[in-house]
Amino acid sequence: MKHKYEIVKEKIINWAINGKYKPHEKIPTESEMMDLFQVSRHTIRRALSDLSSENYLYRIQGSGIYMSDFKQNESYLKKYKNVGVLTTYISNYIFPDIIGGIEDTLYDNSYSLLLSSTRNNMMFENRNLNNLLAHKVDGIIIEPTKSAYQNPNMGYLNNLIEQNVPFITINSAYPQIEVPSLCVNDFKGGQIAAECFFNLGHKNIMGIFKVDDLQGVYRMNGFISECQKNDVLLDQDQIITYLSEETDSVLPGKIKRVINKNEHPTGVFCYNDEIAFMVVNIAHSLDLKVPEDISVIGFDDSQISKIMNPRLTTITHPKQRMGIDAAKLIIKLVNNNNKFSKSDSILYEPELIVRDSTAPID
Template identity: 75%
Template sequence: MKHKYEKVKEEIISWAVNEKYKPHEKIPTESELMELFKVSRHTIRRAISDLAAEKYLYRLQGSGIYVSDFKQNEIYLTNNKNVGVLTTYISNYIFPDIIRGIEDTLYDESYSLLLSSTKNNIMLESSNLKNLLAHKIDGLIVEPTKSAYQSPNMGYFNNLIEQDIPFIMINASYSQVKVPSLCVDDLKGGNIAAKYLITLGHKNIAGIFKVDDLQGVHRMNGFITGCQESNVLLRQDKILTYLSEETNTLLPEKIKNVLKQEKRPTGIFCYNDEIAYMVLNIAYDLKLKVPEDLSIIGFDDSPMATIMEPKLTSITHPKEKMGIDAAKLIIRLINNNNHFSECDSILYEPEIVIRSSTASI
């Protein structure tokens, strides 16, 4: 099934091909396109951004959106620049907020966006990097795939460096390349979660962590350190680890087994809010009450944290702000000929948002 933005793209391409709008003729405004197609502004912007990258449209700042003379491959927007964005996921969880921040900021500065995802798969990262390098990109925003491992795709990143194309990383970074990164202090976030459970009187606590991404490794290490600093013994069988591809296969059974233990944990910290939601459902299946029998903390303070019942205590993630900051930084690096320093990296301070999924023991 096609996405809404893809249907919008197809219709606008047909306008150009059939010369409903001739080369260098202005098409309807964003608001008019929203009304015409009955879709959101985000959908229209995604379609227009793609069409600009594919050379069907171009934008003149302060004037409007125009049809390119694509048949002759002539683009008259001399200042048009393309930024590639490669994330692990696009359409689920917190990623739409991150992408929205990137897209809106790039769009406001007349940059085109080339967006793709790896689904946290190394081979897809390889093919997407290859495709992006085949286009004319002026900069790249990357969320590393399986960032806890050595990347086999360093050849592509070295290619970017050789071509002097600036790129930055979000949510994690590859140790093999030194470029600016924008990340949450995941180590501190895990530490905060452990100490909050302990202040509520929980001594028998557990943690669930995805360990093929650096975020999960850092959150786990912060959680373990928080327990050690509070003189709470954390048993090895209370640390549940999993890989991305095990999320819906092996992980649920691991969670069920630990919650069925005679000395089951009374508090549990989860890699993210999605896993917290999984724990909540498994707890209910086992007739455990949250937070009376089990306190749960998530990470990312995603929209689902406020629609769960009970509402989820969670560690914050800047999401849209990270996207905005990333877009501003890559634009500055493009304009400054890729000159960056260590101070360009950002480490966001996490905080705990306390809701009703946690309580004193």
């Protein structure tokens, strides 16, 4: 649990980060802050003392307390530059490979890494962006949270742009702002999956997509586009959508309801390999065999896809390559004073990896 003075410090630092008080602008008095934060004078003085030593504030005798231009202070300049990395998740699925690529490349170039995650929650994104900015990072690599939605944290990102702090995005992008992004061609991935089913003779197919992230929306659109191209019209049961927080609670029931029908789909394309693993397990619980009764395709070519039984047919994701490329790009932008062009963005072309979870229809 944080001490009261630490909470006060965070709030005052937030004033600096968000530009509520500009450099060399006077901030409220000790008494005013006591009323504002509902704490004692001792707490305020402890917070102000720390902030003064950290070069966020300075005092003018008889005049008051002022916000420092802390980024111009010599003590701010460090031997090693800092890069913040903010992803939706850290320790599971494909994220260790992405982060490993970033970390190795940054360390090889004498950059330090500040790592945090949002758990695909916009409130946590807000908190972590605030923390990263408080650490005075030289550049940031961001995986957008719930990228299909209007982002309430756009103020932080605009503040980065105004302060000329380089940042890039991975796996998705913010449509409202122009910064370099490193993404998979998710639309094409959806097309490839549908095309695979059609080449195997499947017509009664289904797609499962997470729709609070643009990756899922693009994969869904690519899948539907390829179905339309092949004169296959999908009804509402053949496209299952879900939100991040529904993955474990709502989604399994939706899947079971559809594949438990007499005329169940013979091919299922899944948002990622984790969902494909869920589908295979549900199919087995219903005494359906994969791929004899149902063919399944995932996305990401994760470790899960290689150890499943049957081994999973899936669409590639560059993972470690994306991490390496992201780290190289943010270093380039830091060294070049954030000068970038459209050619700095990378769109990785996906490929189909055929394994044992797909087969021609009987």
